[in-house]
Amino acid sequence: MAELQFREAIRAAIDEEMAQDENIFVMGEEVAEYNGAYKVTEGLLDKYGPKRMIDTPIAELGFAGIGVGAAMNGLRPIIEFMTFNFAVLAADQIINHASKIRYMTGGQIKIPIVFRGPNASAGQLSATHSVAYDSMYAHFPGMKVIYTSEPEDAKGLLKSAIRDENPVLFMESEQMYGLKGEVTDEEDFTIPIGKAKVKREGSDVTVVAHGKMYHVATQAAKQLEKDGVEMEIIDPRTVKPLDIETIITSIKKTNRCVIVDEAHPFGGLAAEVGYLIQREAFDYLDAPVQRVTLPDTSAPFAKNLFDEWLPSANEVIDAVNTVTYRK
Amino acid sequence: MADKKNEAQEEIQFTPSGTGIRTNGQVVPSTELPSPTRKKHKSLGLSEDDVVDMFEQMYLQRRFEERAMQMYQKGKFGGFLHLYMGQEAISTGTVYALNDDDDIITAYRDHGWGLVRGVSPKAGMAELYGKVTGCSRGKGGSMHFANAEEHFWGGHGIVGGSIPLGGGIAFANKYKQNGRVTASFMGDGAVDQGVLHETLNMSQNWGLPCIFAIENNGYAMGTAVHRHSVGELVDRAKGYGMKSMVLNGMDVFTVYEKMKEVAEDVRENSNPWLVEIRTYRYRGHSMSDPMKYRTKEELQEYEKLDPVERIKNYLLNEDIIDEDKIGEIEDSVEDTVMEAIDFAEESDFPDKSDLYRDVFVEDDYPFHT
Ligand SMILES: Cc1ncc(C[n+]2csc(CCOP(=O)(O)OP(=O)(O)O)c2C)c(N)n1
Ligand SMILES: [Mg+2]
Numbered sequence: 277m278a279e280l281q282f283r284e285a286i287r288a289a290i291d292e293e294m295a296q297d298e299n300i301f302v303m304g305e306e307v308a309e310y311n312g313a314y315k316v317t318e319g320l321l322d323k324y325g326p327k328r329m330i331d332t333p334i335a336e337l338g339f340a341g342i343g344v345g346a347a348m349n350g351l352r353p354i355i356e357f358m359t360f361n362f363a364v365l366a367a368d369q370i371i372n373h374a375s376k377i378r379y380m381t382g383g384q385i386k387i388p389i390v391f392r393g394p395n396a397s398a399g400q401l402s403a404t405h406s407v408a409y410d411s412m413y414a415h416f417p418g419m420k421v422i423y424t425s426e427p428e429d430a431k432g433l434l435k436s437a438i439r440d441e442n443p444v445l446f447m448e449s450e451q452m453y454g455l456k457g458e459v460t461d462e463e464d465f466t467i468p469i470g471k472a473k474v475k476r477e478g479s480d481v482t483v484v485a486h487g488k489m490y491h492v493a494t495q496a497a498k499q500l501e502k503d504g505v506e507m508e509i510i511d512p513r514t515v516k517p518l519d520i521e522t523i524i525t526s527i528k529k530t531n532r533c534v535i536v537d538e539a540h541p542f543g544g545l546a547a548e549v550g551y552l553i554q555r556e557a558f559d560y561l562d563a564p565v566q567r568v569t570l571p572d573t574s575a576p577f578a579k580n581l582f583d584e585w586l587p588s589a590n591e592v593i594d595a596v597n598t599v600t601y602r603k
Numbered sequence: 604m605a606d607k608k609n610e611a612q613e614e615i616q617f618t619p620s621g622t623g624i625r626t627n628g629q630v631v632p633s634t635e636l637p638s639p640t641r642k643k644h645k646s647l648g649l650s651e652d653d654v655v656d657m658f659e660q661m662y663l664q665r666r667f668e669e670r671a672m673q674m675y676q677k678g679k680f681g682g683f684l685h686l687y688m689g690q691e692a693i694s695t696g697t698v699y700a701l702n703d704d705d706d707i708i709t710a711y712r713d714h715g716w717g718l719v720r721g722v723s724p725k726a727g728m729a730e731l732y733g734k735v736t737g738c739s740r741g742k743g744g745s746m747h748f749a750n751a752e753e754h755f756w757g758g759h760g761i762v763g764g765s766i767p768l769g770g771g772i773a774f775a776n777k778y779k780q781n782g783r784v785t786a787s788f789m790g791d792g793a794v795d796q797g798v799l800h801e802t803l804n805m806s807q808n809w810g811l812p813c814i815f816a817i818e819n820n821g822y823a824m825g826t827a828v829h830r831h832s833v834g835e836l837v838d839r840a841k842g843y844g845m846k847s848m849v850l851n852g853m854d855v856f857t858v859y860e861k862m863k864e865v866a867e868d869v870r871e872n873s874n875p876w877l878v879e880i881r882t883y884r885y886r887g888h889s890m891s892d893p894m895k896y897r898t899k900e901e902l903q904e905y906e907k908l909d910p911v912e913r914i915k916n917y918l919l920n921e922d923i924i925d926e927d928k929i930g931e932i933e934d935s936v937e938d939t940v941m942e943a944i945d946f947a948e949e950s951d952f953p954d955k956s957d958l959y960r961d962v963f964v965e966d967d968y969p970f971h972t
Contacts, residue, residue: 309620310825310896326616333795333831334762334823362761365796400682400733402744404760542971572971573962577682577744578733580952 278461283316283453285427286392289434290317290354292464294324297352300438301328303339304356304393313358314394314453340366340391344374347389347443354438357393360409360447366391374443375418388441392434395423396488396538397575398450400582406575410487411537411544413445414516420469421515423447425490427457429513432467440469449488472519474526478506481596482526484549485536486512489587493536496592505596515545523549524556531562532599536592541569566595619830636881636908639854640861643921647860649699651923657699657855658914659932661691664715665911666933666940667724671714671731674944675890680732682744687715689853689885692910693818694719696858697786701866706754706776708769709788711746712818713758716788721753724943734950741953742961754783762823763796765789766815770802770875773813777873784869785813786862792823794836806875807843813875814865818852820884825896840877852882853908856917883908 280288294300301324302308302317308329311318321329332339336357343353357363363370374387397406410423422437422444424430430448437444475490476497485493490511497507508526512518527533533553535546546567553565568591576582597603640647644654668686675684687694694715701707709716717727722738730737731745739747739757749757756772759765769787776783793799794817806813823831840847846868850861858880865876883905887894894902918924924932959970 306825308618309830313824326618326620331618331826331830333826334792335795335797337797338795365761365763400680400744402682402742402747402760404764540971571958573958576742576953576958577739577747578735578741578953578957579681580733581741581955581958584955584958 277458279456280427280431280459281453282427282430282448282455282457283314285431285457285459286316286434286448287318287320288459289431289438291320291323293435293438294320294328299350300352300354301330302354302356303330303332303343305332305334305358307331307356312356314450316453317356336362336365337369341369341373343389343391344369344377344387347374347387348377348385352388352438354390354392357391359393359398359405359450360395361405361407363391363393363409370413370419370443370445371416375416378442379418386441387443390434390437390444390446392437392446393448394450395447396449397586400577400579401575402577403574408487408537408539408570410445410447410515411539411548414545415543419443419445420517421445421447422469422513423487423515424513425452425487425511427455428459429467429473429511431459432465433469433513435466436469439466444469447487452488467513470514470517470519472510472512472514472522474508474522475511476507476509478508478530480506480530481532481534481599482508482510482523482530483534483536483592483596484510484512484523486515486545487538489536489538492587492589493592495589496596499589499593500596505600505602507596512545518548518552520549520552520556524553527553527557528560531560533561533565534592534595534599535565535567536587537567537569538587539569540572541567542572544569563599563601566599568592568595621827621830636853637849637851639851640857642856642860644856647856649859653699654914654918654923655932657695658911658918659936660695660719661855661911661914662933663724663936663939664691664694664718666936667718667727667943668714670940670944671728672886672890674731679948682746683711683889684731684745685712685889686886687712689905689910690818690820690882691715692855692858692913693852693880693882696855697816697862699859700862701784701786704754705783705866706756706772706785707788708756708765708772708785709758710762710765710790710793711758711760712790713746713748716758717748717750717755720755721750722748722755724939725946728940728943728947729950732947732950733952734947735953735957736946736950740957740961742957763789763793763798766793766796766799767802769815770806770811770813773806773811773875774809777810777812782870783812784866786816787813788816788818790823791817791819791821791828791836792826792831793817794839795832799839803839803843803845803875803877807845810873811875812869812873814862814869814878815875816878816880818882819879820882822884822888822896824888825892827896835879837877837879845875845877847877847879849879849881852880853905853910853913855910855914
């Protein structure tokens with residue numbers, strides 16, 4: 277076991293895969309000479325040179341599309357977005373092209389590409405820099421979506437993403453890059469895409485939380501534990517394909533569920549998981565499923581409003597209290 | 604044979620390298636400055652009071668940011684803080700060159716623009732602090748200064764996002780035949796966004812009364828201009844048959860003179876321009892930038908050309924005002940900035956209900972829960 281920062285775990289995954297496959301390259305803003313806007317790719321230019329570590333202009337649509345074309349023609353690009361908030365400019369290439377070309381050409385073409393970078397909010401950066409995009413991309417067929425919460429998951433899943441033969445969106449968080457966690461030394465460790473993990477066992481309520489929200493859920497769990505309430509926390513890790521079985525198995529035990537998601541409420545992961553639970557486990561529920569999400573407004577700058585906007589441990593506790601009828 | 608092939612592969616390099624550490628400390632100025640105007644204020648049609656005011660405006664922008672930087676470092680407010688220091692001649696010269704009801708829009712490096720175009724120091728500082736008394740009610744922060752009433756349509760945080768907005772504001776002005784000119788400012792980095800090309804094409808074809816102006820400060824974040832953009836930025840105009848110009852952005856008189864000429868042409872002929880204004884960013888991209896991509900020597904070269912010092916020296920050399928008067932102005936600007944800080948600190952945060960305010964125009968929208 278080694279203790280790694282989130283950024284180090286991501287870097288290790290990229291490094292290990294690049295060492296094994298010459299067709300893998302990294303392309304994005306400030307990834308090479310600046311060593312990464314968030315130092316994720318630090319040292320990789322020195323190791324792999326300017327052919328494989330490529331600084332791009334601020335031209336998200338263009339370099340995302342160049343990545344897709346290169347993947348069509350046999351390379352395995354890792355495209356870094358400074359954040360997924362800027363990938364909005366590249367959405368045409370991701371949604372209209374990367375995810376659909378194989379289907380439209382009757383399987384003639386494969387597009388093994390990873391689009392990665394931080395997702396969702398990162399403090400007071402106002403409305404355009406604070407959106408969680410995992411649910412939006414998961415809406416579309418033809419691409420896999422991963423949003424991890426801990427270094428080991430990040431390393432194992434990013435390696436799988438890079439090896440995957442399809443477009444994969446791999447999401448991180450600016451605010452988690454410094455987060456440390458134990459990462460296995462197991463050689464060539466990978467985690468299969470599409471497998472959730474029960475990260476805390478408990479019998480009273482199932483809480484589904486991924487990405488940064490996983491940590492909000494664990495905070496709430498610590499509080500509730502003092503009151504004798506045991507949360508079971510499931511981190512889906514992969515948003516698409518979604519491992520609903522693990523969630524349903526847990527609900528059959530706890531009979532209650534709260535979903536925590538840093539997305540707006542309309543049509544997000546929380547809505548989807550809620551629907552699937554009523555379809556697959558209706559008879560097991562002792563209370564309506566609750567969710568804790570962002571409000572139906574964009575991110576404000578002001579500190580007090582921003583704190584109010586972001587899902588909090590207290591909101592999770594309130595939701596748990598609601599489904600356990602403790603209030 | 605196999606060996607040869609490998610050798611050839613080693614040589615491939617896509618993005619050029621070239622500034623700072625990778626040239627072993629050699630000074631490679633990223634921007635070449637055209638010479639400034641030789642004209643004195645009188646032949647530019649500026650009164651002595653105008654020149655004094657220009658100095659005051661520029662010094663205010665500088666002091667405001669120096670103090671804001673200190674407050675940021677003390678943890679008084681959060682978010683990004685992109686400082687405009689070094690570029691003040693551009694905002695000031697442009698606002699002087701345009702009419703008060705001409706329209707201005709820019710990117711996120713917007714403090715200087717706000718201060719010289721209707722955002723009071725108090726409203727600006729309060730916005731940095733995220734207070735309800737801020738120019739954008741604390742909703743936007745540093746990147747979103749705005750005063751729409753005085754035709755300053757804001758700072759915008761998505762690189763390139765404001766370029767077509769400028770075109771659209773100009774479109775509306777032409778539609779309404781009101782004779783207003785729009786200046787749409789962007790960084791050198793924004794030139795690489797596809798939307799620039801889409802916008803320039805339509806603007807030329809439709810004769811939009813808009814000045815697209817690039818503040819080329821040498822870098823887009825940590826990437827020197829010659830690494831991110833091929834050729835001369837201003838040459839983008841050629842492909843569209845658009846009128847264009849490169850000018851020195853370290854001298855407020857030059858900016859004033861040229862932008863006035865350009866604005867007059869735009870107003871008269873309803874055609875767009877692409878203007879590249881060369882300048883330099885004194886501080887890091889934002890507050891967390893170690894600046895390894897450029898050399899100290901390069902920074903020092905440009906600090907010698909400081910636009911604020913330049914106009915101050917002009918005032919002294921031309922005997923327009925003396926050292927004492929300069930000191931008085933500086934003190935009064937300092938007071939203004941300190942008052943703005945007090946104001947920001949004492950102001951209230953927005954009310955909780957403001958979270959839902961201004962999402963839509965109507966105030967009874969049924970928000971989804
Ligand atoms: C679409 C988009 N991509 C990336 C960013 C991140 N970013 C913010 S500023 C910046 C550099 C812009 O440089 P330039 O246009 O030269 O403006 P300057 O900072 O020099 O004023 C980058 C990459 C962003 N805000 N928006
Ligand atoms: Mg720049």
